[in-house]
Amino acid sequence: MKNYSIEIKWAIRFSLLTLAWAIGEKFVGLHDERIADYALYTNLFGLPALLFFVMALKEKKKYFFNGTMTWTQGFVSGVILSFIIALLTPLTQYVIYKSITPHFFETIIAYKLKSGFITEAVAQQYFNLKTYMFQNSFSNLSLGICTGALVSLFIRTKK
Numbered sequence: 001m002k003n004y005s006i007e008i009k010w011a012i013r014f015s016l017l018t019l020a021w022a023i024g025e026k027f028v029g030l031h032d033e034r035i036a037d038y039a040l041y042t043n044l045f046g047l048p049a050l051l052f053f054v055m056a057l058k059e060k061k062k063y064f065f066n067g068t069m070t071w072t073q074g075f076v077s078g079v080i081l082s083f084i085i086a087l088l089t090p091l092t093q094y095v096i097y098k099s100i101t102p103h104f105f106e107t108i109i110a111y112k113l114k115s116g117f118i119t120e121a122v123a124q125q126y127f128n129l130k131t132y133m134f135q136n137s138f139s140n141l142s143l144g145i146c147t148g149a150l151v152s153l154f155i156r157t158k159k
């Protein structure tokens with residue numbers, strides 16, 4: 001457990017960042033009156049997510065690997081970080097859609113139905129807590145692994 005304390009700490013921080021981002025989205029109206037802009041602006045979360053991965057892997061390099069880290073070591077750390085984030089994702093999704101913005105799914109379904117590009121059955125199947133928990137867990141895992149691989153390439157110790 002001690003070997004992974006940095007990844008655990010940063011996964012918890014990432015989860016808190018996710019909650020803060022959702023609060024920000026709700027505050028600026030992306031979960032209700034500006035729902036049409038939601039898809040565009042929610043993707044900007046990738047920027048602070050990337051920054052968190054950089055900071056986490058730099059900390060791992062500095063304090064665990066004593067300033068010298070190979071790409072493989074960084075990649076493995078990124079995979080572990082991504083896995084822990086994926087495990088925490090259902091909890092963060094639950095908090096977001098039960099506490100921060102409990103009417104999100106009703107709002108987005110209504111918006112999508114109004115656009116005419118989706119049926120009610122498909123919208124109900126796609127826009128719900130269970131689906132979002134599943135999708136976001138796997139998105140965080142796969143994107144996190146890719147991000148960890150890329151970040152490790154840049155922060156590895158070059159010989």
